[in-house]
Amino acid sequence: MAERARRREQGRGERVLNGLWRLRLPLPWPGVPHCNAWAIRAGDGIVLVDTGMHEPGSLEQLERAMAMVRLRLEDVKLLVCTHAHSDHYGQAGPIIDRAGCELWMHPSYRHATDRLEDPEHALQRRLEVGRTSGVPELVLRRYAEMAKDQPLGIARVVDPQLALLPGIEVETDLGMWGVIETPGHAPSHVCLYQPERRLLISGDHLLGRISLYYDYGWTPDPVGEFLRSLDAIEALDPAPRLCLAGHARPFTDVQAHIEANRELVAQRVAATAVAIERRPLTAYEVVPLVHGDDAVHAAAWLLTETLCYLRHLESIGAARREPGDPERWVSV
Secondary structure, eight states, rough: OOOHHHHOOOOOOEEEEEEEEEEEEEEEEETTEEEEEEEEEEEEEEEEOOOOOTTTTTTHHHHHHHHHHOOOOOEEEEOOOOOOOHHHHHHHHHHHHHHOEEEEESOOHHHHHHHHHHHHHHHHHHHHHHHHOOOOHHHHHHHHHHHHHOOOSSSSOOOSSOOOOOOOOOTTTEEEEEEEESSSSOOOOOEEEEEOOOTTEEEEEEEOOOOOOOSSSSSSOHHHHHHHHHHHTTTTOOOOSSSEEEOOOOSOHHHHHHHHHHHHHHEEEEEEEESSSSOOOHHHHHHHHOOOOGGGGGGHHHHHHHHHHHHHHHHHSSSEOOSSOOOOOEOO
């Protein structure tokens, strides 16, 4: 049974609509076993949205998924990435090499390529965030040891030929897809919307399950950006009828997902505010008060998520930092 639980998924392709296919690609992450790329018919080829993560055998998994719906990498006439995280941008280089296509992506993608261009500097930057946040030195040393062995998941840095910004449209046989800037999850994040068919490609902005993640340290207030991005999707007219997310199956209850995301953000912001009401705390001390007692030993992203809530409270005048080594946070 344990062996079965560890078994990796295989690439799978399935038709969603006439001229639109879901390519389900395996991931090595516990709790996140796969991601989605989307193929959309465009003349004698396809527009491919997102790429899957780059690792040994990953291109073969993409080809396997495409072959199941009678597509080939050589059919890709344009590659579009919803954002520059490894599971959405990682295979851009090999795909472009095979297909000879262009890449379109939002220009604010340094948050993803920084680690690839200078891994040691990026690691030291993350360790300094941990020290400033009160993470014990032993924990930081263990994190540094593990981080050096973790694959980056991006084959190489590929600069987009076109900046994917509002006003740009992606032409397909299903119609034109407009670009909606949706930062928060990542500075480079965009969604694509086809209004006549009311189809939304949401990347990781809206997911099948309600799950929050923000890139920390690249913009002043990722949480505020994420909330405004939810507003931007809610304002679409006509409202989306089918959401094609970066993970999990397509879903129809888009408004319910927007509201559930807002509710979870509000809960965690409130829990963060309560945590620092009585006395100044480091971000590391706040983590278990927001995410539960066991969370302090969990993945590093819980620390950066908590830092994002603290920065959000600071941005709205509800918290301030007390300088020190480490720094502490207190309510205002």
